[in-house]
Amino acid sequence: MQTIDKSDRVMYWGTGRRKSAVARVRLVPGTGQLVINGKPGDLYLQFNPTYLSAAKAPLETLGLEAEYDILVSASGGGLTGQADSIKLGVARALCQLDPENRKPLKVEGYLSRDPRAKERKKYGLHKARKAPQYSKR
Numbered sequence: 470m471q472t473i474d475k476s477d478r479v480m481y482w483g484t485g486r487r488k489s490a491v492a493r494v495r496l497v498p499g500t501g502q503l504v505i506n507g508k509p510g511d512l513y514l515q516f517n518p519t520y521l522s523a524a525k526a527p528l529e530t531l532g533l534e535a536e537y538d539i540l541v542s543a544s545g546g547g548l549t550g551q552a553d554s555i556k557l558g559v560a561r562a563l564c565q566l567d568p569e570n571r572k573p574l575k576v577e578g579y580l581s582r583d584p585r586a587k588e589r590k591k592y593g594l595h596k597a598r599k600a601p602q603y604s605k606r
Contacts, residue, residue, distance in 0.1 A: 481565040485557030487583050490546030494558030496566065499538030501528075505555070506543055520552035527560040527579045531570055557582060 481496040503510025503524060514520040524541075528534040539559060543551045560579035563570045574580050588597035595601065 481562040483558040483561030483563075483565065485554035485559070485561065485582075487553040487557065488546045488550040488586055490543065490550030490554045492541050492543040492551060492554035492558045494555060494562050495540040496537045496559065496562040497540060498536065501535040502538045503541070504538070505541040505551075510539070510541075514548060514552060517548070520548055523552045524555040524559065526556055526577075527563055527574055530573055530577050530579070531563060533563075553583060 478497055483494045483496070485492045485494060503521070505513040510524065511521060514524065522529075524539070525534055528537060528539075539555070541555055541558070543555065545551075546554070556579060560574045563574060564580070571580070590597055593600075
């Protein structure tokens with residue numbers, strides 16, 4: 470969804486989900502900054518290069534990493550889930566920006582939601598699949 474804020478800047482929205490993490494992403498024309506929940510992105514993601522590169526990967530694929538700021542409101546899950554949900558949200562926002570962006574993002578797999586989630590615990594087991602220790606005698 471495209472909106473215009475008070476300072477007449479065009480914003481593009483995208484929502485990403487992974488495990489139990491949800492990220493609401495806004496792309497704003499800027500200098501390539503990443504801000505997550507009001508903190509700088511590298512500080513929030515604990516300077517982890519894997520998380521940082523995952524969050525910015527869709528922009529790097531299109532060569533737009535220095536043209537848009539990424540403003541994120543992330544909640545739920547851990548840092549891995551949030552980083553991947555940011556990646557999906559950024560990719561969806563880039564599709565709002567220009568429909569031509571969809572094909573290269575789809576080829577890279579950035580528009581696919583990862584459906585894996587935690588398996589529920591079963592009765593009689595310690596965890597989802599971990600059984601109590603077997604005792605023959």
